[in-house]
Amino acid sequence: MEAVCTKSFPPVLDYKTEKYILTKNRKIGVCHRLLQLGVLCYIVGWVFVVKKGYQESDNDPHISVITKMKGALVTKNFREFQERLWDVSDFVKPSQGENVLFLVTNFISTPGQGLGVCPESPTILDGRCSEDLNCPKGEAVISGNGIKTGKCNKTHLTCEIYGWCPVENPQHIRKVPLNEAENFTLLIKNEVFFSKFNFSRSNTKKTSDTTYFKSCKYDPISSPHCPIFKISEMVTNTGHSFKELSFLGGVVGIDIMWNCDLDKSESACKPQYSFRLQDRKNNFRTATYYWDQGNREYRDLLKLYGIRFEISVTGEARKFSLIPTVISLGTGCAFLGAITLLCDLILLYLNTRSNFYWDCKYEEAKPPKTQEAPDPDSLLNTSID
Secondary structure, three states: OOOEEEEOOOOOOOOOOOOOOOOHHHHHHHHHHHHHHHHHHHHHHHHHHHHHOOOEEEEOEEEEEEEEEEEOOEEEEEEEEEEEEOOOOEEOOOOOOOOOEEEEOOOEEEEEEEEEEEEEEOOHHHHEOOOOOOOOOOOOOOOOEEEEEEEOOOOOEEEEEEEEEEOOOOHOOOOOOOOOHHHHHEEEEEEEEEEOOOOEEEEOOOOOOOOOHHOOOOOOOEEOOOEEEEEEHHHHHHOOOOHHOOOEEEEEEEEEEEEEOOOHHHHOOOOOEEEEEEEEOOOEEEEEEEOOOOOEEEEEEEEEEEEEEEEEOOOOOOOOOOHHHHHHHHHHHHHHHHHHHHHHHHHHOOOOHHHHHHHHHHEEEEOOOOOOOOOOHHHHHOOOO
């Protein structure tokens, strides 16, 4: 028996089943194939090849960084420092071993300061004056070196202050920076541990040669596993020169990136180093205190200019896993289904013959009415002419 198909608007509780209709609409056909091709390229090219959607990732490794700098130089014929040896203890602030360190490249020295009364530096705007009224007693000098006494020094045209005297003179900055420091070396020992995969890796070469780390220098091609860097080369990699930054200092960022594909050999997991300039000025002050025979307190003040190195370590390890693979494939199938739905909407709502396609796609199937069989008793009672 054949079913009768008529157009109908089914109620809410009726069941809809799939019906496939082959249409000869070339525009919709081309659009459908192009969208399918785009989804396939996205899934294969972007999801699986570029983003490696078949792998599980760990981008939060445990990180350990140890630094150590080496070098020394001598300054000659400079005021009170007639000849002075500068080594790592003088050059590096704070103590070594952290992921942030400061390399001194220039300084202003103010030795023999004692607590007393003296004129403020003329470079301090709030310390300038023309009369005593400009120097209220007890008021601190903004960005200055002490407390105003209420008097104006007519010679210097600055307020008289109570503080550590004599005050620091910016003109005493060393005209020739400590450029010899560019030949210093910095050891950066770094280790990462990816807990999800129980995998660890270090940027140092495993070798039994005890002299290797005393002579090697990092090179991305010939010596990628040597953790010793030359200061001048790191600064040069930022696009600037060491002499350019040595006068007033600067801040250099050192980025270490671990990108490890654990489906490959362990030797392929190695760090990538990059260097960038974050600031062109950097300085801070430090003082050494002592007392004379009369128990009077003095100090030697140093304003240190230099290059601050900030080390940042990031990493990501990836390994094949069935779950992300299934999720990526499922996403691709969902996109392909969405393409079919989109083409249906275009065909049914935006096409000039949308009514025709609508009638063909949505039909109501009803079974034909069956004829009742005749009653045998009624046939026996029928008279025969």
